[in-house]
Amino acid sequence: MNFAVLQFPASNCDQDAIHAIQVTGHSARYVWHKEKSLGGVDAVIVPGGFSYGDYLRCGAIARFSPVMQAVQEFAANGGLVLGICNGFQILCEAGLLPGALIRNRSLQFRCEHVLLKTLTTDSAFTNRIPPDKILSIPIAHGEGCYFADEATLERLKANNRILWRYCSAEGEVTESANPNGSLWNIAGLCNERRNVGALMPHPERACEPLLGSADGRLIFESLIGAFQNKAIAKAV
């Protein structure tokens, strides 16, 4: 499977994303933000960082990069797109995912491991995650407080589109487990078609036991699983 990892000025998790994909035994290459084509890849990672210096709003300027037009078309054709941290902010700004990510309620930049509860295995991003497993994955952000209006939240819940919520070690969704003030402890979600997803935590930083957790690998393996299932479905 071939992944594209987008590179904007001041992306800084692009190399980690490439490494994480290679750890799973698949290939990945960088796609510069000025490119107008993704070059026939199977999935796109919009990585973390501070694209365009976070000027104006996080992700606001990156969303108008030429490569994002290609990502819009790729997603509209059912292509798999995963946004991580700044990538989540960019996908929200681009309208590929609903809501917005605003300043952490504490006003602090939070950089630590958090625990995540997976709400559904029915997505391209969660199909390989054991249902009761609590994931330990690090966050590193100042603007990760998820916000959406009430109607959007209800729609997300009704369509089973909330993929991960911040939780305690016991798997309870509590105020103290919420590192940034996100609405309903939301850490990640997907679009209606379930082919575009994103999360604030960094799975690419948790793909090997040496890094303290290999739980993030399950998210990349889910993407690979979704792609392989689609290929099987096509072949049949």
Add this chain to the structure above:
Amino acid sequence: MKAKIIITPKKAVLDPQGKAVQNALEHMGYKGVRAVHVGKYLEVEISGEKESVRQQIDEACHKLLSNPVIEDYHFELE
């Protein structure tokens, strides 16, 4: 022509910066501060006929300069 654009967080959106500034004002002894909202101020220098500039700035505010999910905007031309 100059467009003076003010962008503020929507009422329903948490504004922790505004809250922190409000707390600071209270600690300094300012009485009766009911709320503080922290937003952005932009100036765009642009040439053209006033009505067309107004339309362009409005569109730019909607598409890029503000995020309608979390922010409101208004502007003046002078």
